[in-house]
Amino acid sequence: MNERPDPRDAGEGLTVTDAAPTTRWAGGRVGPGLSLRECRPTRRRLWRNRRNTGLIVLAVGLTLIPVVLILYYIVSKGIVTMDWEFLTSSQPFSLRRSGGGFLNGLIGTAIMVGLATVVSVPLGILGAVYLVEYGKSNWLAKLIRFFSDVMTGVPSIFVGLFVYTALVVQFGFGALMGAASLAIIMMPIVVRSTEEMLKLVPPELKDASYALGAAKWQTVLKVILPSAAPGITTGAMLAVARAAGETAPLLLTALGSLQLTAKLWGSPIQALPLAIFDGARQPFEAGQARAWAGALELLIIVLVFTIVARVVASRSRISR
Amino acid sequence: MNHEMLMTGVEPTGPSRLGAMTERDDTRDGKDLGEKPVFTVRDLGVHYGKNLALKDVNLEIRPRRITAIIGPSGCGKSTLIRCFNRMNELIPGTKVSGEVLYHGENIYAPGVDPVVVRRHIGMVFQRPNPFPKSIYENIAFGAKINGYKGDMDELVERSLRQAALWDEVKNQLKKSALDLSGGQQQRLCIARAIAVEPDVILMDEPASALDPIATVRIEDLMQELKQDYSIVIVTHNMQQAARVSDETAFLYTEVDEETSARWGILVEFGDTSEIFTRPRDKRTEDYVSGRFG
Numbered sequence: 001m002n003e004r005p006d007p008r009d010a011g012e013g014l015t016v017t018d019a020a021p022t023t024r025w026a027g028g029r030v031g032p033g034l035s036l037r038e039c040r041p042t043r044r045r046l047w048r049n050r051r052n053t054g055l056i057v058l059a060v061g062l063t064l065i066p067v068v069l070i071l072y073y074i075v076s077k078g079i080v081t082m083d084w085e086f087l088t089s090s091q092p093f094s095l096r097r098s099g100g101g102f103l104n105g106l107i108g109t110a111i112m113v114g115l116a117t118v119v120s121v122p123l124g125i126l127g128a129v130y131l132v133e134y135g136k137s138n139w140l141a142k143l144i145r146f147f148s149d150v151m152t153g154v155p156s157i158f159v160g161l162f163v164y165t166a167l168v169v170q171f172g173f174g175a176l177m178g179a180a181s182l183a184i185i186m187m188p189i190v191v192r193s194t195e196e197m198l199k200l201v202p203p204e205l206k207d208a209s210y211a212l213g214a215a216k217w218q219t220v221l222k223v224i225l226p227s228a229a230p231g232i233t234t235g236a237m238l239a240v241a242r243a244a245g246e247t248a249p250l251l252l253t254a255l256g257s258l259q260l261t262a263k264l265w266g267s268p269i270q271a272l273p274l275a276i277f278d279g280a281r282q283p284f285e286a287g288q289a290r291a292w293a294g295a296l297e298l299l300i301i302v303l304v305f306t307i308v309a310r311v312v313a314s315r316s317r318i319s320r
Numbered sequence: 321m322n323h324e325m326l327m328t329g330v331e332p333t334g335p336s337r338l339g340a341m342t343e344r345d346d347t348r349d350g351k352d353l354g355e356k357p358v359f360t361v362r363d364l365g366v367h368y369g370k371n372l373a374l375k376d377v378n379l380e381i382r383p384r385r386i387t388a389i390i391g392p393s394g395c396g397k398s399t400l401i402r403c404f405n406r407m408n409e410l411i412p413g414t415k416v417s418g419e420v421l422y423h424g425e426n427i428y429a430p431g432v433d434p435v436v437v438r439r440h441i442g443m444v445f446q447r448p449n450p451f452p453k454s455i456y457e458n459i460a461f462g463a464k465i466n467g468y469k470g471d472m473d474e475l476v477e478r479s480l481r482q483a484a485l486w487d488e489v490k491n492q493l494k495k496s497a498l499d500l501s502g503g504q505q506q507r508l509c510i511a512r513a514i515a516v517e518p519d520v521i522l523m524d525e526p527a528s529a530l531d532p533i534a535t536v537r538i539e540d541l542m543q544e545l546k547q548d549y550s551i552v553i554v555t556h557n558m559q560q561a562a563r564v565s566d567e568t569a570f571l572y573t574e575v576d577e578e579t580s581a582r583w584g585i586l587v588e589f590g591d592t593s594e595i596f597t598r599p600r601d602k603r604t605e606d607y608v609s610g611r612f613g
Binding site: 202205209210211212214218222223227 | 405407410412435436438439440442443445447449450451452453461462464465466509512513516
């Protein structure tokens with residue numbers, strides 16, 4: 001045994017310890033009557049394997065760096081100011097003063113995102129049902145699809161400008177106007193994600209429903225939508241998360257306010273991202289500290305929504 | 321009288337076969353006399369877009385019998401069976417010509433709602449396709465959408481019993497139908513079709529995705545269901561057709577030499593025993609003796 005040279009020092013690929021190779025494959029020799037244990041990868045192949053695995057791990061690491069840093073900064077800086085007082089009180093009227101919190105922003109965000117969801121999710125789902133089950137590829141469906149795609153790519157400040165000229169100039173700043181701009185941002189996301197989910201419903205299920213004498217609306221309502229429900233929920237939750245973090249359109253529609261208000265119109269209203277923006281551009285440390293805590297608060301809200309969406313989706317995903 | 325009517329307007333090769341078939345029926349056993357067909361198919365043709373898929377099919381489906389449709393792949397077996405409950409038109413671009421008379425009424429006549437047609441004619445598909453709901457809800461689905469007013473629990477139990485599935489699932493009706501085995505799922509689909517009390521059950525290769533034991537159970541079940549329902553089954557399995565069916569239709573692919581377009585035609589239709597032991601057509605003989613396909 002010991003006198004034999006290590007076969008792994010030989011060429012590339014699989015090498016056998018026996019000296020009678022009969023076939024030569026791409027990068028390896030295999031002889032007859034040899035057990036698999038006698039065929040070993042060469043050192044070169046082992047090295048390559050390790051190198052490539054290493055590169056992939058490195059790439060993953062690099063991608064994670066910004067995410068980890070963001071999380072680290074937000075948590076470490078936000079946690080300092082995050083306390084019961086922060087969660088339950090509104091901003092002080094002088095931003096240089098410490099204490100207080102973003103309750104006004106939290107309530108504003110809840111109202112505006114809530115309203116926007118109530119409007120955009122049902123409409124978006126109906127639109128997607130039209131696209132998949134009725135319009136299919138007629139001109140109207142193509143038009144809707146095209147504009148949904150354009151709308152998902154439109155910078156959100158444009159949406160704010162639009163709502164500003166269309167509504168705010170006439171009715172003033174307020175929660176309704178903010179909700180309108182968020183709904184416009186959410187709608188195309190809901191339409192497109194729901195459309196993808198509806199397309200995944202197996203045609204066999206529709207066949208089964210039709211073969212039982214179900215009309216089209218019954219099939220949509222009782223079979224297609226329930227089968228796609230988990231996926232639709234995920235899409236809607238992601239749209240909610242996106243809307244909760246939008247700042248630019250709210251600058252022009254909700255404006256922001258230091259007061260705690262739940263009025264739907266007639267007065268400007270605060271939102272979490274607006275409050276963060278306010279605080280972060282202050283030269284005063286107290287304002288900046290509140291902004292960090294607000295960022296942490298928003299992060300947790302978005303995270304909770306995303307996790308809930310994932311759990312709902314994985315619990316009953318479309319089968320077969 | 322019925323025979324005269326059938327023989328008119330049928331393509332040249334058709335009348336003798338159909339005529340022969342109906343003559344045999346008259347002499348076979350007394351009760352067949354005067355038994356009206358459930359379906360009478362006349363000059364049926366199907367196009368998918370511009371492509372002809374099925375040409376000049378003429379046949380009759382008799383009540384409380386099992387009629388098998390056999391033939392090599394791509395000969396239009398599934399296309400034909402989907403004509404009986406207008407499932408074909410769910411595929412965009414499908415055009416159907418000719419007539420499919422259901423108890424004398426053309427189901428393709430203008431003004432006939434396909435939804436109504438499908439309420440009378442149930443279907444079981446190749447792959448078991450239960451809804452991702454509980455076993456109970458799968459059965460109750462059809463009844464609910466058709467506005468069933470009776471006792472739902474009773475209907476579910478009766479349908480499952482008829483489909484020979486009750487004993488296996490009676491304690492887990494709330495369980496998801498997707499947790500059942502393939503064979504059980506297919507029997508659930510049969511129970512689901514029975515629950516809306518159809519007149520005819522169409523089965524498109526109902527056992528082709530199942531193992532041999534599950535297949536036998538489905539075949540036994542078909543024999544039971546035959547007492548109450550007319551059954552049409554598509555199968556690529558000749559032994560299965562020979563085992564279960566009373567009458568057999570043999571479809572074959574015709575090829576246009578110039579354009580290499582292919583379409584299905586009905587070659588022979590008659591008693592299963594006749595088709596398998598004394599086929600009239602050379603192509604039928606070749607197919608049932610296993611020379612091709």
